[in-house]
Amino acid sequence: VEAVSGSFVEPILHVDMDAFFVEVERLRRPELRDRPVLVGGLGPRAVVAAASYEARTFGVGSAMPMVEARRRCPQAVLVPPDQTEYRAASELVFDVLRSFTPLVEGLSVDEAFLDISGLRLHFDDPLSIAEAIRRSLKKEVGLPASVGCATNKFIAKIASDDAKPDGVLRVPAGTESAFLSPMSVRRLWGVGEASFAGLEVLGISTVADVMAATEASLRHRLGESLGRHLWELAHGRDERPVVPRSAAKSISVEHTYPRDLTSDRLIEDEVFKHCNALSGRLVRAGVRARTVTLKVRFGDFTTITRSLTIAGGVKHGNALWDVSRTLLERIDRAGQGVRLLGVAGGELNATSEPRQLSMTDEGRSAAATAAEQVRARFGADAVVPARLAQRPTIERRADDAD
DNA sequence: TCTGGGGTCCTAGGACCC
């Protein structure tokens, strides 16, 4: 049929790297092979970033508090995360994927959709492409991947999940309903803890239940967008095309402290640090942020945000700090300790109106760019704002506070 | 089990305008 139809019946692939962070670590530390490995921080509030399949048999999974993971699997080897290394590996992975087709849509560092319609003349069927990609990834990057292959994105994603680890699964066109209906709704894209609970109220727990429900009841319970989306997905329909990733829409920096911060001066210093870190990333990305959002999570985990739109956009540490300080003033912490602080820049480069630059702006811009160049060459600490120079680290101060 | 850091998208209310 495919030979005469001129295109694949299942033209969408979902490629998902297996235990990505763990496998990247194993590339440089072969002794980690075949052993339970946990990638994650070591602090009291750290969570598991990635668990090897050996560790998963002990009931350990991503996002689990590290303390609990170690309780369940004490023999696991702990490895601190190295995001720089993972990003580098990710670029190699995407290079391989793009060598097959330019129609690659990254979802995160370690997974992507591919539209393989254009490979009709080079391969007999989608499965051979999936296997060729897996071989290339293993040969060129040294990492295992699983691939799902289907008529649309959503089915392909579930298929890759079923194929794990280190496998391939094709869901033939026409068999989508049989494939999906026995599954828990929890596996549908967009159904998390909250929606799952909402669906339970409607007596819905499987995809078959969703199919039996009415679209109106779903929309009422889950909201317009998710309700409709779910209804379509449950019937195996998903028209979304594979669109190569566009630029980031927001950039953020946040940090959870080992112990809650209680000093205003300390809180301001940390926000100021975030502003400068964020500025570095904005400058390197060559964008300005038109909205700035300050995020505060209190000791009891309640989280609030305050944001402001700046017509011309901002990118320098000082400008971000000016805005952040205003936002900070709008927060009443009522004596509560602060667990997390974050600063985010949104609506990147969305500046439409012409901006009148003052001499000081120009000077600042040049200074920020120069500072970034120095940091690129001599390290992140080579140039720091005066406010942060010669001050002890936050950990030290937290201890001293006692 | 006491919950990271980086993102995306959706909802809802209010201000404001015509």
Add this chain to the structure above:
DNA sequence: TCTGGGGTCCTAGGACCC
């Protein structure tokens, strides 16, 4: 004069994903 029906923008919060 106690009162419409849009539309857009901004802000805050939250769900969800890896």
